[in-house]
Amino acid sequence: MDSPKISVIVPVYNVEQYLPRCIDSILAQTFTDFEVLLIDDGSTDESGKICDEYAKKDSRIRVFHKKNGGVSSARNTGLDNAHSEWVAFVDSDDTLDVDFLHYSFLDIPDFVDIVFLSWAKKENGNIVYEMVLPDVTYDSGSLHKAFSETDIVSMGVPWGRIYKMDVIQKYNLRFDIDLPISEDRLFFYEYIIHSSGIILRSHIGYFFRVTHQGLSSKKHSGELCEMRFDKLNKAANLIKTELGLSPREYFPFWLQQMRYVSILINARIKNVRSPIARILLIRKIFYTKFDYKFYDKQGKDMRKYICQKCGTGLNLLLKRHFVLYNLYYSIRHLIYKLK
Secondary structure (H helix, E strand, C coil): CCCCCEEEEEEECCCCCCHHHHHHHHHCCCCCCEEEEEEEECCCCCHHHHHHHHHHHCCCEEEEEECCCCHHHHHHHHHHHCCCCEEEECCCCCEECCCHHHHHCCCCCCCCCEEEEEEEEEECCEEEEEECCCCEEEECCCHHHHHHHCCHHHCCCCCCEEEEHHHHHHCCCCCCCCCCCCHHHHHHHHHHHCCCEEEEEEEEEEEEECCCCCHHHCCCCHHHHHHHHHHHHHHHHHHHHHHCCCHHHHHHHHHHHHHHHHHHHHHHHCCCCCHHHHHHHHHHHHHHHCCCHHHHHCCHHHHHHHHHHHCCCHHHHCCCCHHHHHHHHHHHHHHHHHC
16 A cells, blocks of 8 residues: 555564554554554564564555664654654554544644544553543644643653654654653654644543553663753753743643652662762752752742642742752652652
8 A cells, every 4th residue: 555644653572462452453443544564673472473464464564573672763663664644653562442543633634743632541451540631722823832731741652642744754853762761752842842733632542551561660870861851851941942831831841850850869869878978969960950940930829830739848849948858858768668
């Protein structure tokens, strides 16, 4: 099939148990003008063989076998070989609702270049959480409002949406192969900078399988955590500048920054034994990396809003009362150890 409407890219690595169900859910789509790119990233189980068997049965499937390079490398291989107007990413242990593509392409205005569908988490086959989005469209003049009116900043994953290939190719957007954590969030940030319009839909079209062995559960080095922090922060600041975000619209990005600086601190001090050295290192990271001045610069109403979202203790923590911050960290660490 030449020039399909959309390419569905599936990175595959050692998922023989879940892969057939994933592929079947894609092939069952009521919208049929698509191709499936299965990227076998050096699987050592039967995943590669399963991909080949499906390709023999359905001409819409193309399989690429490559040396293991990680999920970013696999997704990039898919982007390099996609020749469609749109692209979607599906993780190989997840599934789609049969109308995922139908609702993705339903009445899309010309200015829209990303469409989000609602999604649900599944654990042991049961839905444990649903993210239901509002039915709303944002054009270039209102795109900045999406960050305060919706929760898309927290949705840094690449799946559950479709992207326009023109934007990806024009700005040479790819997943960062040097960043094995939050590389999908970075791709989303870099894409949204160049977006001229987005649609959110309430239809639940994507089912994410909960796993307790993913990257997010692994421990990473301080260097890697710092690289993640710096790249995401740079991209968030570009979004803030390019779209002219107000403090309320920028707040979700700042909240993510707070989360990642906490992770960075934990990674950096884990091998530091001296209490004094720990305090000095935490202080250095906190004041050189975290945009704590953002809080002080906002008006009374905005500071009240931030405290409501983050906890009233933030009012003290962000006014250079560093002893309180260190006490807070120590208590939290102690509670974690006692669990």
